[in-house]
Amino acid sequence: MKDDKMKIEQRLQNMKKFYVKAGDMIDNLPDAIPEKTRRMLKDTILGDKDLKKLMEGIESHRPPRIFLIGRTGVGKSSLVNALCGSYVAKVSDTVSCTENANIYQCKDGDRVLMDILDTRGIAESESLDNKVSAEDALIKDINEFTPDVAILMLNCTHRDDVSSDVQFLKKLARQYAEINSIKLPIVVVINKCDEMAPTRYKTPSEYPQNKIEKINEVVQYYKGIIVRNGLKIENIISVSALIDWMTPDGMEIDVEDIANLPQYDIDNLQIAFDGRYRIEELLDILEEAILDFEAQMGLRMAARLTEVVRRIANHLNNIFAGISATIALTPIPVSDIYILLILQAVLVSLIASLSGRDISIDTAKEFIFSMGGIAGTGFAFRLIAQQASKFLNAVWPGSGSAVSSAIAGGGTAAIGKAAMSYYIDDKTMDEVKKKFEESKEESASNK
Ligand SMILES: Nc1nc2c(ncn2[C@@H]2O[C@H](COP(=O)(O)OP(=O)(O)O)[C@@H](O)[C@H]2O)c(=O)[nH]1
């Protein structure tokens, strides 16, 4: 987890370099690869629209600006950590706008993950007299912040009267739309679901039916208030932001005490217990609610980098499997099998680079050989090619004296999936081999 976190910046840099790397690799393929195949590789990979869009997202994203409104203790700070999957301290000094609001940045190293405007909500304003002017001042602050999305946080464990906050948001949304000519998307998040009875079930997958039903009743209750007040929202969801943290040496620590820890411990906090409930769904909802492409991508980069990587890798895998199948439309004679091997090695190497690792084509070949239980060390590639029958039989039994289109496509896809589970999901070699066998069987049964 922590390892994951530290590598975000490096991984993004690697992914940005991906196109350059892919181009270079194709340019430097051994002469034995026909010009036609090279061109197909280049055109298909570098010209792919979906891949381009994903790359664009990496290139041009900005931290999403999130406006959080909810009473003290409802879990606003915890939600930010839950969304990021790590303890993201507020590094920047909080800028106090009004007595009720402050702005801070969540950071991972030097990288800003999110800009947050945090407010206790209008219900907590001191006096009624103050309320009207405080409200106007707050609306001014929020409009200056121009949030991409507003999150109203409510508490699942007691049914508060939240009408004043709902009315406030309604007024805010109207002004926001007038000033910015786009609507302010509002998402309602009902937190602390884990504390609903029976409270002993904290692990989301173990929530019993009666707990879920009680949670849903609260959702209906709040929904009623929102509808009666005429506030338009994008969505409403019940969640738990519960995460217990521990120091790198395994000491569990109360959230309240985190600030007292040595800085090293704060920077390296780990998840001791993950009680997060429906946070992935909330991320989907937020991504959908945020209208700005760059902010949407920013949210993804902050919260779901591994998913982004997996998506790109999957897409690459399909492209390479397609190319492999195409070049084998005329069955590839065993003596030319290295064309396929090189293609697969390029695929493995690109997948590794997405995971933040820089591996050579030779290392990629080693990886492929090991899938067939063959140690490739020291073999010249040509030599391996001469042994291709043996290799093929180990990797794809029954491929015979020539490689058909289906075998080539399925085989490449299986190698790609194996590379993903090794380099992206950090599985052990044994697990990867198992995965490889499964993928092979899958593709065999699809033939
Ligand atoms: N059980 C449980 N506790 C939570 C949850 N979210 C926050 N808390 C706890 O509630 C307290 C207040 O949370 P905090 O994020 O500081 O609330 P904020 O004042 O809205 O920022 C802290 O002790 C958190 O650990 C949750 O989903 N479940």
Ligand SMILES: [Mg+2]
């Ligand atoms: Mg807070």
